[in-house]
Amino acid sequence: MSLNPVIGTLGRRLRIAVIGGGEGSFIGPMHRLAARLDDRYEIVTGVLSSKSDKAERAALEMGFASDRVYATVAEMLAREKARPDGIDVVDIMTPNDTHFEYAMAALDAGFDVICDKPMTNTLEQAEALYDKVRQTGLVFCLTHNYTGYPMVRQAKAMVANGEIGDVRLAQIEYVQGGRAVEEPIDAAKPRSWKYDPKKGGPSLVMGDIGTHAHNLIRFVTGLEVSEVSAEVGHVVPGREVDDFAGALLRMSNGARGCFWVTQAAAGVENSLKFRVSGSRGSLEWLQEIPQRLDFKPLGASAEVRTPNGPGTLPLAKRSSRIVAGHPEGFPSGFANIFSDAAEAIAARRSGKTPDPLALHFPNALDGLMGVRFVSKVIESSRANGAWVKC
Numbered sequence: 001m002s003l004n005p006v007i008g009t010l011g012r013r014l015r016i017a018v019i020g021g022g023e024g025s026f027i028g029p030m031h032r033l034a035a036r037l038d039d040r041y042e043i044v045t046g047v048l049s050s051k052s053d054k055a056e057r058a059a060l061e062m063g064f065a066s067d068r069v070y071a072t073v074a075e076m077l078a079r080e081k082a083r084p085d086g087i088d089v090v091d092i093m094t095p096n097d098t099h100f101e102y103a104m105a106a107l108d109a110g111f112d113v114i115c116d117k118p119m120t121n122t123l124e125q126a127e128a129l130y131d132k133v134r135q136t137g138l139v140f141c142l143t144h145n146y147t148g149y150p151m152v153r154q155a156k157a158m159v160a161n162g163e164i165g166d167v168r169l170a171q172i173e174y175v176q177g178g179r180a181v182e183e184p185i186d187a188a189k190p191r192s193w194k195y196d197p198k199k200g201g202p203s204l205v206m207g208d209i210g211t212h213a214h215n216l217i218r219f220v221t222g223l224e225v226s227e228v229s230a231e232v233g234h235v236v237p238g239r240e241v242d243d244f245a246g247a248l249l250r251m252s253n254g255a256r257g258c259f260w261v262t263q264a265a266a267g268v269e270n271s272l273k274f275r276v277s278g279s280r281g282s283l284e285w286l287q288e289i290p291q292r293l294d295f296k297p298l299g300a301s302a303e304v305r306t307p308n309g310p311g312t313l314p315l316a317k318r319s320s321r322i323v324a325g326h327p328e329g330f331p332s333g334f335a336n337i338f339s340d341a342a343e344a345i346a347a348r349r350s351g352k353t354p355d356p357l358a359l360h361f362p363n364a365l366d367g368l369m370g371v372r373f374v375s376k377v378i379e380s381s382r383a384n385g386a387w388v389k390c
Contacts, residue, residue, distance in 0.1 A: 020094035022048030034334035040342035119367025121201040126371035133364040141341035142362040148336030151293040154316035165280030170257035180266035204241040230380040
């Protein structure tokens with residue numbers, strides 16, 4: 001990574017406020033670490049809980065200045081907008097049903113937005129939020145962090161350069177085992193809201209990991225899913241929420257694809273994998289070995305690409321902080337997304353042109369397409385796997 005381009009552009013770090021991600025959160029520390037890792041942001045305030053007493057206590061524990069401790073999101077946005085040193089960016093990591101409300105409010109207040117996935121729970125909300133981002137011209141970043149891995153970006157660049165020829169086949173799977181056993185839902189436990197369709201969305205597995213898989217295959221291939229034939233449901237007896245989804249895909253260029261996600265594969269940890277095959281070769285990547293990208297050219301020996309190894313392309317190279325032979329992973333992928341968004345935000349605020357390589361972070365269009373895909377997968381499943389246009 002280069003020296004800090006945000007300070008070079010604005011003369012200071014971006015001031016960011018966090019919403020959600022408090023006590024018991026897994027994703028909150030990831031977001032805060034990602035914001036700090038490349039020194040692009042300064043976390044100056046936030047509302048880490050929907051309960052005002054917990055929010056104020058968490059703010060003090062985070063070390064926020066006493067005049068930047070707020071009980072509600074509405075209060076924070078109004079008071080920060082009025083400050084001469086107010087925030088630039090809002091980072092949202094709350095239950096899914098509040099993403100739309102908080103993102104719209106932040107955009108209305110003139111703040112750029114970073115938001116956890118999925119963008120919204122409903123297609124209508126996703127369309128409205130996408131339109132709002134276009135109208136305001138503000139930056140919206142969706143944290144599909146797997147697109148920040150150097151070798152995922154290497155794959156994207158190789159496909160774009162034509163190194164595997166025309167894409168003909170695309171396979172994506174995201175397999176977890178964390179919900180292989182049905183357990184009583186304890187509302188007091190963190191993330192219990194995911195089991196409530198009003199908060200977590202219409203399909204637990206699709207909102208949780210299906211959107212990641214869909215986004216990743218779009219990112220690497222540069223293609224859209226044009227039609228889908230799907231089945232969604234649960235495989236664990238007695239369960240009421242979705243823990244499995246499988247689909248056949250027809251891509252926008254005529255390529256065929258397979259999509260499979262589950263959280264009920266006993267013993268599996270976090271197996272996210274893609275294989276993309278073209279007319280001249282194939283690429284394969286597994287998240288559990290993130291520093292390795294397998295390239296299998298037609299009629300030639302297979303090759304292994306690694307961060308900063310031979311053949312590393314610029315999009316991948318700018319995403320790596322280490323020398324060849326050292327591993328990078330989950331937090332670094334998040335940080336790449338945050339850092340790219342920071343460059344885009346700083347450029348927008350200064351009226352300058354950002355580095356084109358910094359503009360590959362997931363945005364509002366990606367969020368809209370993800371929510372649309374979820375809705376079409378559910379629609380197809382309800383029609384017994386009928387092909388549905390996306």
